[in-house]
Amino acid sequence: MNQSISKNAVFNPSKSIEYTENGVVSKQLSKKETGNVTLFAFDKGQGLSEHTAPFDAIIHLLDGEAEVTINKQKIILSKEDMIIMPANIPHSIYASSAFKMLLTMIKG
Numbered sequence: 001m002n003q004s005i006s007k008n009a010v011f012n013p014s015k016s017i018e019y020t021e022n023g024v025v026s027k028q029l030s031k032k033e034t035g036n037v038t039l040f041a042f043d044k045g046q047g048l049s050e051h052t053a054p055f056d057a058i059i060h061l062l063d064g065e066a067e068v069t070i071n072k073q074k075i076i077l078s079k080e081d082m083i084i085m086p087a088n089i090p091h092s093i094y095a096s097s098a099f100k101m102l103l104t105m106i107k108g
Contacts, residue, residue, distance in 0.1 A: 005029060014062040017041045019098050024048075035106040042066070042101075047094035055105035057085040064099025068092070 005011050005027075017027050017039045024046050029037040035055055042064075050069070059068065060082045068075045068083060070091045077083060085091045 013039055013102050014100055017100060019043055019100075022046070033107070035104065037105075038103045040101050040103060042093070042095035042099050044095050044098045048092055050090050050092040052088050052090055053085075053105065054087055055107050056087050057091070058104040058106070059083050059085065059093075060102040060104070062100040062102060064095070065097045066099045066101065067094040067096050069094075 005016060017025055019025070019041045020043060022043055022045070024043070025041040027039040029039060059066075059077065061077045061079055063079055065079075066077045068077055068085070068091065070083075070085050071089050075083060076096070
């Protein structure tokens with residue numbers, strides 16, 4: 001599914017984004033000054049290197065398995081798991097298997 005998502009429309013987030021071989025795909029659902037909501041699909045072996053963000057970031061895994069590192073602590077997330085990464089704390093994400101996630105960032 002490569003079309004945009006309409007407001008007031010019911011949708012399945014996991015089916016609204018597809019994997020790309022050796023890649024990371026993102027689809028922004030909402031962007032405001034106070035935060036944003038984005039769907040991601042990571043192929044196995046892909047990731048985001050360590051960085052910080054000025055927002056609390058809530059990850060909700062929709063499919064697969066991911067390794068999240070927050071302030072040098074590794075955490076394994078599986079389908080339907082969620083975690084909150086605090087603002088301004090170093091974090092990274094690695095796809096131990098292909099996974100999809102919903103990322104919600106909220107300005108603190």
